[in-house]
Amino acid sequence: MSAPTTLPAPSTQEELNPFAIAQAQFHAAVRYLPDLEPGLIEFLVRPERLITVEFPIETADGRVQNFVGHRVLHSSIRGPGKGGIRFHPDVTADEVRALAAWMTWKCAVVDVPFGGAKGGVCCDPSELTESDLRRITRRFVSQLGDALGPFVDVPAPDVNTNARTMAWVYDTYAMMHPGENNLPVVTGKPVDMGGSLGRAEATGRGVLFACQRALARGVVDGLDSLDGATVAVQGFGNVGATAARLFAEAGARVVAISDVTGGRYNPDGIDIDAALALRDATGFVDGLEDTEPISNDDLLALDVDVLVPAALENQIRADNVDSVRARFVVEGANGPTTPAADRALFERGVPVLPDILCNAGGVTVSYYEWVQNHENEQWDEDTVNAKLLAKMDRATDAVLDAQARINGGLDGLERQRAERGLNGQPLAPVDLRTAAYVLAVGRVAGVALQRGIWP
Ligand SMILES: NC(=O)C1=CN([C@@H]2O[C@H](COP(=O)(O)OP(=O)(O)OC[C@H]3O[C@@H](n4cnc5c(N)ncnc54)[C@H](O)[C@@H]3O)[C@@H](O)[C@H]2O)C=CC1
Numbered sequence: 001m002s003a004p005t006t007l008p009a010p011s012t013q014e015e016l017n018p019f020a021i022a023q024a025q026f027h028a029a030v031r032y033l034p035d036l037e038p039g040l041i042e043f044l045v046r047p048e049r050l051i052t053v054e055f056p057i058e059t060a061d062g063r064v065q066n067f068v069g070h071r072v073l074h075s076s077i078r079g080p081g082k083g084g085i086r087f088h089p090d091v092t093a094d095e096v097r098a099l100a101a102w103m104t105w106k107c108a109v110v111d112v113p114f115g116g117a118k119g120g121v122c123c124d125p126s127e128l129t130e131s132d133l134r135r136i137t138r139r140f141v142s143q144l145g146d147a148l149g150p151f152v153d154v155p156a157p158d159v160n161t162n163a164r165t166m167a168w169v170y171d172t173y174a175m176m177h178p179g180e181n182n183l184p185v186v187t188g189k190p191v192d193m194g195g196s197l198g199r200a201e202a203t204g205r206g207v208l209f210a211c212q213r214a215l216a217r218g219v220v221d222g223l224d225s226l227d228g229a230t231v232a233v234q235g236f237g238n239v240g241a242t243a244a245r246l247f248a249e250a251g252a253r254v255v256a257i258s259d260v261t262g263g264r265y266n267p268d269g270i271d272i273d274a275a276l277a278l279r280d281a282t283g284f285v286d287g288l289e290d291t292e293p294i295s296n297d298d299l300l301a302l303d304v305d306v307l308v309p310a311a312l313e314n315q316i317r318a319d320n321v322d323s324v325r326a327r328f329v330v331e332g333a334n335g336p337t338t339p340a341a342d343r344a345l346f347e348r349g350v351p352v353l354p355d356i357l358c359n360a361g362g363v364t365v366s367y368y369e370w371v372q373n374h375e376n377e378q379w380d381e382d383t384v385n386a387k388l389l390a391k392m393d394r395a396t397d398a399v400l401d402a403q404a405r406i407n408g409g410l411d412g413l414e415r416q417r418a419e420r421g422l423n424g425q426p427l428a429p430v431d432l433r434t435a436a437y438v439l440a441v442g443r444v445a446g447v448a449l450q451r452g453i454w455p
């Protein structure tokens, strides 16, 4: 084949592939870690393992349908892989690669002894029955075989999966490993079969704790607490609905909520208990009394103190970031803000509390569940929540301190880079995401070196 005579026109489209974004975020951070060797950097950014399985299921409508699922172990350097399983029609191998990498950095930011993993099955739960979902779960887990295990890779809930799904994961794995304590193979289980008290709310609660700590530390000028703050929450599932309820209980005025069908708005504040009751009865917030409809796009553009994206990736992008008027973006979802949007918000002085810190409450309490399962114990909910608060405070402090340290020490870093002949683009002040990555990548690389994984 002959070489093209003209180069293709550069694309003006923003890169929205989640794994490309995860890699870009990582590479932005390693520029501030001048001691890392190029080979180690390459090893850290790539996943250790990707398993793709394909299986047929006889669905309740009598058809036989094929489903594809992926499980990625991004890193086992700091411990067993850890991360949720998602059921969604947009699941791809690259999305799961990204989600698994984010788990590695998240576990390092909150300092729980896990690596990063994630799983996803490409399916549309809105078109499947409960028994279809049970069969999909069981086939997926049995095909993954010993790629899962209490000391290997430990799943948990994510989008469109929940405690019931995790019970099926447990049961399938336990059938393959009779006579063992299999409880720690999966977290987010129902409480009466080894689940931890507080896990169901842990991600939303962690979002609240991280947000409160960051506000108390002065991250947003003139806003030091949630008392009276206006809040908009995109996504009303496990993370978004819990966050909305807890933010309201903490004194905030939640003026907008949304789900996949669209949003609801009331400038005087939404009755979150009524929204939860409607969601539990119908599945959605559509038609909520005493509110008006609002689109998901308009919700993201509301003039609020705090915006909590808690649905999916790529919600705040180059093409809509200019419309975002919130003073603080607090990421409940994984990957809701693209790098271009991050840059624009940073330049405008709008801080983004990054996913790998902000939504780490879920995996933190998953770790507590795993410990309880190994010790055959059940901690009370106050104990779990108190430990979670301490963890989120420490992690938030560590990220804010890392940002201050990096931005205060740029001269030294520049000098080190110049001395090593690594001079490239000048180092610029970092946002909270890059600071969190610097902290996380430094911790994972440190363990890789101590273990002799990287010589
Ligand atoms: N469940 C967990 O413990 C954790 C979840 N996350 C992340 O939080 C996010 C939400 O997860 P969950 O709450 O568990 O899922 P979920 O399935 O419980 O809820 C998802 C919510 O988002 C809504 N949604 C879906 N597509 C939407 C769209 N295009 N626009 C607006 N809303 C939309 C759904 O209707 C639903 O209300 C995901 O990014 C997930 O990876 C992060 C950490 C832990």
Ligand SMILES: O=C(O)CCC(=O)C(=O)O
Pocket: 082, 083, 084, 085, 103, 106, 154, 155, 156, 157, 158, 187, 188, 334, 359, 360, 362, 363, 364, 366
């Ligand atoms: O609880 C866990 O183990 C993982 C939760 C998760 O998937 C996430 O934090 O994105």
